[in-house]
Amino acid sequence: MPIAEPTAEVTAVDAVDPALRRGLLTCWTDVTNAGGAVGFVPPVTEDDVAPVLDALIERVSQGRERLVVLWVDGEPAGWAVLSLSVSPLRRHWATVLRVQVHPARQGQGLGRALMTGVHDVARDCGLEMLHLTVRGGYGLEGFYAGLGYREFGRMPGAIRLAPGDDREEVHLVVRLRDPGQPSC
Template sequence: MAPRFVTDPDLTEELVAELVECWTEVSNAGGAVGFVPPVTAAEVRELALPTFARCGADGPDHLVAGFDETGRLACWLVLADAGSHLRAHWRWVLRVMVHPKHQGAGYGAHLMRAAEEAARGLGIEALHLTVRGGTGTEGFYARFGYTEVGRIPGAIRLVPGDDRDEIYMVLRL
């Protein structure tokens, strides 16, 4: 069953707790979403709160959240403003994640389609994202029409001695 998607849901305390829990679980399962495991919910919350403060109908960024059949958060991402009026026609796709209990069920594909639909509804012409090299996720995004436009070798340092490429990908809408 496909998740039910909402763009810019009301960020209640309960939803923020679910978002932080999902982000923590995804990070600790090895997801490339800004942390290296192990990470605590408190550490995630420190980055999450400013991220969510920018989201909403009146904010520069937009949260796209998918809910499972029980109404619980299953997956989410942020369509982030590019930070310049010269780039108002595109958004960064950030923090793409599917809760580990829903991985492998197609939720990621549904999430990417929902992001594209939300972006079109906002009048956005292109979506950009970065991928951590060595994860193989660039193939996932390519399935949805994203193309690699560049990479910076060794830009991401997980730990000393483990540097990864940062891969830039674009989808024209």
Template sequence: MLELHFVTDPQLTPELVDELVDCWTDVSNAGGSVGFVPPVTASDIRETAVAAFARCGDLDHLLVGFDAEGRVACWLILGDAGSWLRSHWRWVLRVMVHPKHQGRGYGSQLMRAAAEASRAMGVEALHLTVRGGTGTERFYAGLGYTEVGRIPKAIRLAPGDDRDEIYMVNRLSLQS
């Protein structure tokens, strides 16, 4: 398994934003469950991406895994829970590994880096949702996440193609 270099809240230069948007586009077009349905272009994603990145460094935190050449290999956002009553946990959003890096263990490395960064911030639990029908809940279960709820047919990909939204949590405070 190749090692990645992880950076929390890297400087969002125009070049890095372009690389993150390109990754998001490629992941979406490869069928990844990251908020879009293929086919999409970078221009389709850019507005959503720029809005998401604008919150990073303050309320949310961007975690990027760079490969040996210094290119974006994977990334996610640790999202603010929206209330001081929930300040002890974060949402894990937009988890993606570039398709050319699939099968190398980068997703597991990314999620472990997210847990480590979250613990360093004093976060006790990470929450995420997955789209039913993709099998990703098995991946997250293997990393310590537990299904805590499900909303049937909450996600509509196309007429007649509704999927469950599955809620999962990883209680970091219970792990060493």
């Protein structure tokens, strides 16, 4: 009997209830402890991650950031954040942060599905460009190049994983639509 493919959906979330918070916290902790470059150095506990997550949830509730969640079979399997600019000069673009898919779900094309959804949410917000950074030494530039991102710079030694273990921060950008094109 064939195995059913998981049903994936990506949505923007404006309010985080306790069940979703628990899923986000578990994902972030597990991704970090599996070696993911999402803002921490392993090992971490949920107690380490919770205050940073709660601050992010507060910014989402204030409308300063958009939370984009990857759902697989109705459960959160990954997520990313669109960090919006408060400057009127930069409201046409955002920075993508914390892109992650739970380790148990990796290798199923869900990272691409998540990022495609992030792009759709960004377009719906009227954004023209997205910026993101990756930690050098992980080879993530190729994944993002496949989604249309191009590198525009590297900051040597920007990320310190441990004394004597500094990494580059690689800056990438993608244009979602032409300047001045009307919003959806």
